[in-house]
Amino acid sequence: MNIKKEIMEFSPIGVINTPHKESTKTPIQPVFAKGITGTVEIYPEYSEGLTDLEKFSHVFLIYYFNQSSKTMLKVKPYLQDELHGVFATRAPHRPNKIGISVVKLRRIEGNILYVEDVDILDGTPLLDIKPYIARFDSRSDVYSGWQDEILDDTANVRGKRDYKE
Ligand SMILES: C[S@@+](CC[C@H](N)C(=O)[O-])C[C@H]1O[C@@H](n2cnc3c(N)ncnc32)[C@H](O)[C@@H]1O
Numbered sequence: 680m681n682i683k684k685e686i687m688e689f690s691p692i693g694v695i696n697t698p699h700k701e702s703t704k705t706p707i708q709p710v711f712a713k714g715i716t717g718t719v720e721i722y723p724e725y726s727e728g729l730t731d732l733e734k735f736s737h738v739f740l741i742y743y744f745n746q747s748s749k750t751m752l753k754v755k756p757y758l759q760d761e762l763h764g765v766f767a768t769r770a771p772h773r774p775n776k777i778g779i780s781v782v783k784l785r786r787i788e789g790n791i792l793y794v795e796d797v798d799i800l801d802g803t804p805l806l807d808i809k810p811y812i813a814r815f816d817s818r819s820d821v822y823s824g825w826q827d828e829i830l831d832d833t834a835n836v837r838g839k840r841d842y843k844e
């Protein structure tokens with residue numbers, strides 16, 4: 680098999696501003712960051728691409744984990760003290776440090792998106808935005824591997840990481 684490895688280059692289309700300054704105090708997913716607000720500043724040269732986005736209640740933010748300094752193929756996820764393959768987790772220390780968060784879109788003013796439920800560190804470079812579309816993105820026939828072993832109470836405590844503004 681001819682496997683072609685290429686280097687790909689991406690430039691940020693904006694920056695994500697949040698109240699989260701410390702990795703270990705940042706909630707681990709939007710679902711554990713309810714009501715925490717942030718802004719996403721889109722660089723002016725891309726702002727035309729925001730046309731019609733304000734009619735969507737949620738968006739995917741796709742970003743670069745710029746504060747991850749290592750790559751691990753086995754990680755202990757935040758919700759469990761057992762090792763799992765990194766691709767079976769949402770950990771930041773992955774070969775390509777891409778993060779994805781579904782956040783609420785409250786409003787857009789010019790090139791600034793006002794968002795809620797952020798689990799992202801302040802100053803994170805934004806790579807892309809896509810609208811969350813229930814018809815495409817919602818599933819009912821779901822199972823979730825090792826995550827299904829974790830009790831909701833445990834997830835709530837460990838997932839919020841005791842965030843305080
Ligand atoms: C488990 S990851 C999940 C992120 C995203 N929702 C995902 O599924 O890709 C969330 C954690 O990543 C870390 N994090 C957030 N922004 C980061 C950044 N820019 N660089 C490195 N780590 C970051 C924080 O510690 C946060 O608690």
